Amino acid sequence: MEDPTVKKSLITLGTKTSFFLLIGISFALISCGRVQQADVLSAPSAKQAIATIGPASDSSVTGIATFTQNGDQITLTIEIQGASPGIHAVHIHESGDCSAPDGTSTGGHWNPTGVAHGKWGVGEFHLGDIGNITVGEDGTGSIELTTDLWEIGTGSDVDVVGRGIVVHAGADDFTSQPSGAAGARVGCGAIVLSE
Known part of the structure; x- marks a missing residue:
């Protein structure tokens, strides 16, 4: 028991x-x-950089470019207004210096890889070869691009901060060297890190 x-x-x-x-x-x-x-x-919160686009070459073009990082992807959204209806090239240029009335103080296309000008995602292209914006009769247009080829605020060769967003008077033909025969610079904005 x-x-x-x-x-x-x-x-x-x-x-x-x-x-x-x-x-x-x-x-x-x-x-x-x-x-x-x-x-x-x-x-860490998402990194962001912006460029406030102002007129150049006696135009009335204004707008905003926003770069937003999500993981290793950066999405660029550009919205412009005050542009003439039609197709306008938009590029990232070497410098964010928009002090020249015609926007030429931004230098040439941003091209840290040293390749020929072209169309984004097709063969060789500058990292600044964003593409064309179609502007409607109301003078507005937008473009969006997502890539893992850029960085924000790292200080590397592929960092967009300190560069310039330039809107051109005409379309990029994606073949003419070194800039796609896009014409005068009608809008310009310095890319700065957003706080």
């Missing part, structure tokens, strides 16, 4: 063990939740 005191001791021991096991598991779950919450709170 079993000793009732042994059975009672085992039950007490089992209850105490279960209690401490339950406390340990609860603590582990709470700690894990805090770590996950801390990871989320300390995760």
Whole structure:
């Protein structure tokens, strides 16, 4: 016959063990939740850079260019207004200096890879060869591009910060060297890191 005191001791021991096991598991779950919450709170927010586009060459072109980083992808959205209806090339130029009335202070197309001018995503192209914006009768137009070829605020050769966004009077033909025969610079904005 079993000793009732042994059975009672085992039950007490089992209850105490279960209690401490339950406390340990609860603590582990709470700690894990805090770590996950801390990871989320300390995760860096998306980097962003902007360029406020102002008129050049006596035009009335204005607009905004926004670069937003999500992981290793950067999405550029450009919206312009005050442009003549039709197709206008838009490029990233070497410098964000828009001080010259005709926008020439921005230098040539941004081309850190040293390749020929072309069409974005087809063969060789400058990292500044964004493309063409179609402007409607109301003078507005937009373009969006997503890439992993640029960086924001790193100081590297492929960092867009410090460069210039230039809107041209005409379309980029994607073949004429070195700039696509896009014509005068009618809009200009310096790309700056957004706080």
